Amino acid sequence: MSELAEALGRVARRRLGGDGVEGVTRLSAGATQEIWRFVLRHGEARTDLILRRAPGGTRVPDTAVGLEIEARLIQAAGSVGVPVPPVRHVLEPGDGLGHGFIMGVVEGETLGGRIARGDALAAARPGLARQCGEILAGIHTLDPDRFPTLRRATPAALIGQYEEAYRASDWPRPVFELAFRWLAGRRPPPPARPRLVHGDFRNGNLIVGADGVRAVLDWELAHVGDPMEDLGWICVNSWRFGVADKPVGGFGTREDLWAGYEAAGGAPVDRERALFWEVFGSLRWGVMCAGMAAAFRNADPTVERAVIARRASETEVDLMRLLAA
Amino acid sequence: MQDQPAPGEILAAVARFLREVVAPETAGHTAFNARVAANALEMMRRQLDLAPAAEAAERARLAALLGMGGDLAQLNAELSRRLATGDLDLATPGLAEHLWATTLAKLAVDQPTYWGYRAALAERSMAPD
Incomplete structure (x- = not known):
């Protein structure tokens, strides 16, 4: 299991109330953000989640607002009725995953x-x-x-x-x-x-x-x-x-x-x-x-x-x- | 004299290979990038075909508009400078025509299927190539 998947597994148990993760897959290799999709295991239940984080976990591009602020913006927008993906967890230093946040998957068309x-x-x-x-x-x-x-x-x-x-x-x-x-x-x-x-x-x-x-x-x-x-x-x-x-x-x-x-x-x-x-x-x-x-x-x-x-x-x-x- | 096939013909063959062989036999990012690479080669083929005549015409228009000589980079830098200062603007005779001709020539190479380009051709009553 990769280092990232191991760290995600720890976050799943400590922060997300799950038993572990599976199917960790990279969705994009953007220059400003990494996007990963994974499945949270919780007993028999399976929940699809998304991890967005800075490339390599740490590098923060100059022009963007920063992933922690982005997560707070999404939460604030959601609280006034703007449709947004649910933010499940904002990464903390102890999580070992760098800067970023974990959110729910919203099904639908983006193209x-x-x-x-x-x-x-x-x-x-x-x-x-x-x-x-x-x-x-x-x-x-x-x-x-x-x-x-x-x-x-x-x-x-x-x-x-x-x-x-x-x-x-x-x-x-x-x-x-x-x-x-x-x-x-x-x-x-x-x-x-x-x-x-x-x-x-x-x-x-x-x-x-x-x-x-x-x-x-x-x-x-x-x-x-x-x-x-x-x-x-x-x-x-x-x-x-x-x-x-x-x-x-x-x-x-x-x-x-x-x-x-x-x-x-x-x-x-x-x-x-x-x-x-x-x-x-x-x-x-x-x-x-x-x-x-x-x-x-x-x-x-x-x-x-x-x-x-x-x-x-x-x-x-x-x-x-x-x-x- | 270099032998044949010509660069444009070889570029077209490589683009076909990427689009018709590599893309269908691969998946995900690799297939996507094979199509992007095919598009890039087709763009370069159009540039080889179209840019020499288009750039010669552009240079002649710029020399007349600016009353000076120079290469394309120098002339475009000077046109940019005069537009930035307001010495030239859309009311200047020939300026709008020059910018339109230059822009449409760039799109014919870069993105001939871009709908905004097709719309501009239709609005200006020009048949697409």
Whole structure:
């Protein structure tokens, strides 16, 4: 039995009320997180669980909020009715597994293309955009003061962060220059009430079933800022999976998203501000893709990384359609 | 003169091997990465086919737009600088046309099936290649 499985077995007995674990399987080899699936044994019962932890147990990437904070965000969101996976245990130093947490498995679809186009979810799709609006309104009720270590980011600071990353890539992209200039000219003032922003709320980070959204995943880019950022990000072209007339994740309309948001207590949606964040979102994803070229040459020389780097041009055509149609 | 088959033909054959032989006979991450590798080789084949003419046209447009010579990297750096300062913008004659032509040429190599690219071609009433 591997060292990891042995440590998980001890955690199962001490923290999870089980007898042991079996079927420990690695699901992803991400650069920022490891994800493992395993089965908790408890007498005759078997429960599927997920372990998320920092690579090798310890390395914590700079940009993410940290796995302990991520677990606390998930728990806080769950307490206000946001669908999330149940957090079973946040790792402690004595567990011998490094930084991370253990959560329950939520069954459902996570692949964006199947959520946007698959037959299995055809009946659920018409309600998803409104539900996403309701969920975002719930996330935006969370008290930012409970998370003092989260980054506070004004619109100007966020633009500056991505502009700096783009300049560091040292590769001229006239379309990105055009977009940065457009954003600078339309930058909204800092929000009157900065809210807790999920930061990566999009098709691809949702678990969806026949009954709708079952869980919101990937809280590692959460910060405190303009809540409209979340409403713009889910409309970015890159998550529409080819369904052109459904800007919200390829499954719904902006009107449904906004109506759900406002009906669930979210602030009235400012259309101009939402468009600003949609353009920002395309540019943000473009800068992230472009940055994969450096990651490919340094830390992660895989074909997959190289191919993602070459997807930056997708956001250039998206930006041209938004700004120069 | 190098012998035949040409690089593009060999790249196409390796991509077919990865997609039609390796991917079906493997599983999980290996099968997935075999398909990703096939896509990457097909991208490189398109770059060999399309980029020489597209980049020559791009360079000619940039030289006219900026009134200077230089290689593609220098010209794109100068265009970027002038866009950042606001010396040039979408109101500049020829600028939008240049950015559109350059962007569509990049997508024809990188992701010709990307739906946003197909939509842009349709909106601009251009037949896909």
